[in-house]
Amino acid sequence: MLLLPRARCLDLLGKTHFPSVGIEQLKQIHAQMIVSGALRRDSAVGRLIERYAGVSAPEGMNFAHLAFRYHAREADVFTWNVMIRRSPPQELSCSTPVSVPAAAAAVARRRRTIERSFTSSARAPALLACRGDASSRPDREDPGAGGHGCGGPNDRGPFLRESREIDSQEQRNVERPDGRVLPRGGAAEAAALFRDLLLDEGGTRPTERTMVVMLSACARLGELALGSSIHGHILKAISIQDDAFIGTGLVDMYSKCGCLSSAQMIFAETREKNVLTWTVMTAALAFHGRGEAAIELLDAMLAEGVSPNAVTFTCLLSACCHAGLVNEGLHLFETMSRRFGVAPSVQHYGCVVDLLARVGMVEEALRFVTDMPMAPDAVLWRTLLCACKEATAAGRGPDGPPCGAAAACEDYIALSNIYAAGGMWGDVLRLREAMKRDGVQNKPGSSSLQIKPEPLVGR
DNA sequence: GTAGGGTTAG
The missing domain is CATH 1.25.40 (Serine Threonine Protein Phosphatase 5, Tetratricopeptide repeat)
Incomplete structure (x- = not known):
């Protein structure tokens, strides 16, 4: 050219x-x-x-x-x-x-930090790390791999320090209340390395696999700015219509960053769709409260000759739950094994229990749990506990903390909330005392990702 | 190299 x-x-x-x-x-x-x-x-x-x-x-x-x-x-x-x-x-x-001057100042500040990081002579190891596995860290990389003439291990400190400085400007606590920790270090560090890679003129170029891994990291971190810049690279480098991995990653990234219309646009443009592509789109619609649209995807997917799997059904049932579609949910649950040969797991049962309890069918939800062919897990009990809040506000409360699975601090709190919703203050106090007696540690609250809904590339 | 259920202290 x-x-x-x-x-x-x-x-x-x-x-x-x-x-x-x-x-x-x-x-x-x-x-x-x-x-x-x-x-x-x-x-x-x-x-x-x-x-x-x-x-x-x-x-x-x-x-x-x-x-x-x-x-x-x-x-x-x-x-x-x-x-x-x-x-x-x-x-x-x-x-x-934020205000435009403030945003402009933030951009300028970030730019200075990035520029400072490049004054260090230690860029190469970071770039090398990106070549193989975007989530790998330079200090884990084989110093000899790739032969890019990068500096030795001693060079790495300044870059990492600086890249962490960039990250620290956008600190996000991604530890979940249930103790599950999203791979903040890995994904955030990968993001910092990837920024470096993008600015490397004429050197190492990210591969398609790097893009897919980075999109996944951006989705988990809510990194819309980086995710859409990767989208920009993809548009210039490859045709997204031809790759189910890329299409899936983009749909998921935009959805999880709050941009449903962008996710829908990419989904429509992705010609090669596999079961994961359909599933992330289903999850996107479910997550954004579009239950009916999510269910309609099932027929569209079947029409294209793609069969739903266990994950697809979890997303479909979740969509029903969020939209309060009881009949549709029960119908899906029934047909998933009979028609599609997908055996319901504890997660699927959990979705139905949530669905029933949320619309006030607590008795049916409990019966559903009793009749389950497998043991309910902690998440299922937790789901039931939280979903019962409305139903028990009338004065009926569960008898005690969840049983059959390990109860966590938040389970006691959820139960306490239920009692509180029903004005059962005596029970609240009793439960609080039980927590002290049993040595249940209070876990401080933590924030999750801040997702800004931005239909920025939507039509 | 891509996807999944619940939730946060009157």
Whole structure:
């Protein structure tokens, strides 16, 4: 491909010379600008975004948002202004939850930190780590692998220190109340390494597998900015229609970062869909409260010749639960083994118990637990306990803390809440005393991911 | 190299 000089790229964006540039041509110019480094010129990103946004189809604004995310580090005041001018009010309020000057300052601050990290001579080991397994750490990497002429182990300290500094600006506590710890260190560190990789000009390039792993990490961390920048790379490097792994990763990432319409758009564009692609889309709709739409996916999936598996049914039942679709849920539970040959697991039973209890059918939920062919687990009891809150507010409370599985601090608290909801203060006190007597440790509350709903590339 | 149920202290 002919490589245009920087100045020529900027000329192409000039409205006086080329008043009507289409989306395809803009994408080509965009690619040229990345390759030639033209985007690092002042306001070049803003000019590009202005042209994307000027395309009449909704696609134009989608690309404007993608370009903005992708090149956020180069965004100057002019670029921010373009985004403000071009964004509809509701999108603007979502995408810039803080004031624009504050956001711009945050971008500048982050940029300085990143730049500082590159003054260290220790970039190579980090890049090397990205080549193989994005979640691997440089200090675990074989120093001799790859032969990239990187420095020795002694070089690694400064980079890691600096990359952790970047992370510390966006601290997120991903430890769950149940004690399960999301792989914050691994994913966050991978994210820092990946940022480095993206800025490595002419060197190591991420592979398709790196992209998939990174999308998964972004989904778990709620890293929309990084996730959508990876999307940008994918658009330029490979065709997402041809890869179920990439399509699945993108749908999941956008969904978990709160962008359902973006997830739906990617799903529609992904031609090769496997059972995981369908399942993440089902989970996305369930998570975003679109129970009916999730159930409708099952027929669509069958029509395409893909069979649902146990995970798909968990997502479908969960969708019914969130939408209060009792009949649909019970029907799915019944047909999953009979029609699809998927034996219900304790998780599936748990979903149905939740579904029944939430709509006030507590007796039926309890009978369902009693009739289960396997032992209920702690999560199932917990589900029942929490879902019973409404039903027991009328004055009927369970007899004691959950039995049959290890009760955790939050189980006592959930039960306490139920008593409280029913005004049964004596029971609340009794339970609190029992907790002290039994030495149940109070676990401090912790926050989870802050997910901002942003339909940024949606139509 | 990709996916899953509950939830947070009157």
